[in-house]
Amino acid sequence: MKLSAADIAQRVANDIAGGSYVNLGIGMPMLVGDYIPVDREFTLHTENGMLGMGPAVPEGSEDWDLINAGKQGVSILPGGAFFHHADSFGMIRGGHIDISILGAYEVAANGDIANWHIPGPRPPAVGGAMDLVAGAKQVWVVLSSHVSKNGAPKVVDRCTLPLTGVGCVKRVYSDLAVIDITPEGLVVVAMVEGLGRDELQAQTGAPLTFAADCGNLKAA
Amino acid sequence: MKLSAADIAQRVANDIAGGSYVNLGIGMPMLVGDYIPVDREFTLHTENGMLGMGPAVPEGSEDWDLINAGKQGVSILPGGAFFHHADSFGMIRGGHIDISILGAYEVAANGDIANWHIPGPRPPAVGGAMDLVAGAKQVWVVLSSHVSKNGAPKVVDRCTLPLTGVGCVKRVYSDLAVIDITPEGLVVVAMVEGLGRDELQAQTGAPLTFAADCGNLKAA
Amino acid sequence: MIDKRVKDMAALIADCPDLKDGAIILLGGFGDAGVAERLVEAICPLGLRNLTVVSNGAGGGDYGLGRLIKEGCVSKLVSTFPRSSDSKIFEDLYAAGEIELETVPQGTMAERIRAGGAGIPAFYTATAYGTLLAEGKETREFEGRQYVMERGIKADVALVHAAAGDRWGNLTYSKTARNFNPVMATAASTTLVEVRQFVDMIPPEEVITPGIFVDRMVEVGELT
């Protein structure tokens, strides 16, 4: 039993307090925007210069002046605002974004994250990832799968890939669990129903402890 | 024979190239704005957040949202713009203001200027003077009188009062002369008709040389 | 629903732990333009102590900042031009050594606040190099020119005056009443705003201060 990407996105969206300012990274984090609970209003920030980002628009009806950081055509909601790049990253660096939600190759028990670069022949490209992890009040990581394709843990003791930031991740959402990164190490706050604690530990590269009120995650 | 404040302001205004961006300090420099030649358009900047500053408005018809750095009610000309203080001083510090025109207590042959503070019991108040002298492309000083009330030169070898900036003044306009401050020292480029070179030197605290084409200044 | 509008001053300053003794307060405005004086008046009765106020001027008369100083709430003023025809209250306390003053060049003050809001702990500027106001500060040469290191300013509370605000907290300003306000709005834990008029929605291209920087705001009407 594992969570789908949609399940994870829904859980993440549910954990965001109303009124929050949230930046969604390119890829799976974007999906969170589709699951905003109807009883809550929170504001999506896109680092290319907009607050109040609305849903992606259907193919063919894009306004290419109105895109998100992933260069998709999107919309703007009432109450939104446009601003330039220095102001946009002033918001990020200055700690005004409540939550930055990103994907990652690796997240470590000390809060380090590696999500920008796998050494190789292609030119290194970082975008806004390093600014977001260093600047947002909270950094949450979403992992579509708890382990890599070859079974290696993505939640590790120490990252082996080039870092995006040090000691900055507060929480990890995967298809198996929700894990807080605390000064005392990894604390599981929820895990999928039916999974054994030892099974989760076996797929995780650093020691886990379990919150007293550790909850169940159910696939939809 | 000495120039009036109006004469000085007119001469200064005449020396400003069309298209320039100019900041006028509080007090006598403001007068320059009244003598913009009709064949030229240049843009006045006021550091409290406006380009395209127009004339002061008559007493009683001020809009107190629309003031200059001296807190007088002014107007805005077509083509003007409003912006906040950090952007305004970014323009200054970043070298985008062509000419900053200020008054001074003392100007030295090395380009130092003292215009902000006379030690005493009142609290020191600097405003934007230090930013303007450090940031503008050119700093011009206007002196309503070449010497102080007790006859002491205001153009000196070294300033004795607390400095506003070091090595930044390019040109001095007084009621007696126009003097360039060059790496080789003070060069008189114009002086009032009928004044002897030795008389001007006697009222100046540092050695003068005279430009080959040193011109005449006539009181209106 | 996001709604940063509150009905009155009492609601604006209620439950605001950043309004505390020893707080650093940013107060917008330049001359009489864009000063959140009605907010300052609302704060005076709290009787706070040891406030540091960052403001272009020292206030005038015994209204607004003048009153806050007079009532002994302020132990330090960070200011570019702390005197005016009407700043006797501050000047007397200063002369008596009863209030601390940090005089800062105007552009350096604006940039220090902007830096505080943008997560920049320090930067270099040529302003004030070689002057009294750079004494004791680190200097450094870049490309043959000397610069002074200045620190960002982060505050507990910003008091902002705006022309219009919508429920999301987006703001616009009026003419040169903009001045320090948008910069200060970015640099405080809590940003409180007096707006002349609540509006339904500020068009997104015209927003000067995005709502992300605003905590609460109260409508004060057009000034007379």
Add this chain to the structure above:
Amino acid sequence: MIDKRVKDMAALIADCPDLKDGAIILLGGFGDAGVAERLVEAICPLGLRNLTVVSNGAGGGDYGLGRLIKEGCVSKLVSTFPRSSDSKIFEDLYAAGEIELETVPQGTMAERIRAGGAGIPAFYTATAYGTLLAEGKETREFEGRQYVMERGIKADVALVHAAAGDRWGNLTYSKTARNFNPVMATAASTTLVEVRQFVDMIPPEEVITPGIFVDRMVEVGELT
């Protein structure tokens, strides 16, 4: 009379000594939004060499920046994300070691340009501390946190894309096509602008880039 409008691209780039071999060029835009591609196309035939281009991306296809790179004009790219589905020209040159790349975090790049335009030679940021992109850079602790010193970027030429411009050079932008453009406009000796539409006058409260930052501009019409 101040009038920064010129009639065509030839007039825009004529008599521009900053367009020279070895120049540092700022190119606005993010993705396909707000890229002054028509200006880049006009510059390609000049056959400049050893340009350093500062741009969020590396261009796509063989139009605009892609073409400038393909024609051998660019020796160094300063970029946050120098690859896309369509950036083969740059990537091949990079793999062959024929073009230098400085990868910069996006916010650090924006702030470095803003600093260059605002007379700030250097500042500190927590971004990239402890990563590859901070290697060799000075670090420093402020209040218990580690920061990296970054330098301002000043350029010879900025190439800006705007929505509307008036004769004084005031500009507005369209939605997220604003991006780097207003920041870059401040940081070059010469700022050249392609605007979609000349207008009589932009209202002073709505100006995003004041004309002080603009040297010349050409009308390119609405994009299709």
